[in-house]
Amino acid sequence: MVVRVKVRIKAGKEIEETVAAVNSYFETEEPEIILPLALAARLGVPFREESEEIYRTLGGPAVVFRSPRRVRVEVVTPDRKSPLVECRASVSEIWDEVVLSDKLTDRFGIVILKPGRGLWRFADEGVQKLRKSEKPEYWR
Numbered sequence: 085m086v087v088r089v090k091v092r093i094k095a096g097k098e099i100e101e102t103v104a105a106v107n108s109y110f111e112t113e114e115p116e117i118i119l120p121l122a123l124a125a126r127l128g129v130p131f132r133e134e135s136e137e138i139y140r141t142l143g144g145p146a147v148v149f150r151s152p153r154r155v156r157v158e159v160v161t162p163d164r165k166s167p168l169v170e171c172r173a174s175v176s177e178i179w180d181e182v183v184l185s186d187k188l189t190d191r192f193g194i195v196i197l198k199p200g201r202g203l204w205r206f207a208d209e210g211v212q213k214l215r216k217s218e219k220p221e222y223w224r
Contacts, residue, residue: 095127103221104182115171115188120223
């Protein structure tokens with residue numbers, strides 16, 4: 085099972101709540117979020133084909149397009165929200181889930197406790213606090 089969290093993404097005046105996969109293998113220099121093309125379009129997040137980059141993934145190379153626009157993201161749970169983090173946005177025509185980079189995950193203070201069971205918590209919560217992964221949300 086993958087740890088997934090509910091996020092609120094703000095791009096200009098547009099706001100969407102969705103579910104994002106927490107992926108520690110998605111290593112970046114700064115906080116970054118991958119947006120599926122359908123979600124990027126709904127949020128009005130632009131990209132240019134000349135901004136193409138190849139990302140190494142466990143499944144092989146993947147093409148993403150860097151957006152010139154940054155977005156603001158927060159993790160939302162029934163009892164609290166994370167800090168709002170401004171981050172780089174990249175758009176994927178292939179991936180149909182939102183994905184959080186390692187640096188963005190760190191900024192949210194997400195600690196993965198049992199990835200096979202989808203359990204996590206915020207770093208400032210007691211060791212007894214277990215949060216359950218959200219069900220995946222696909223953007224096609």
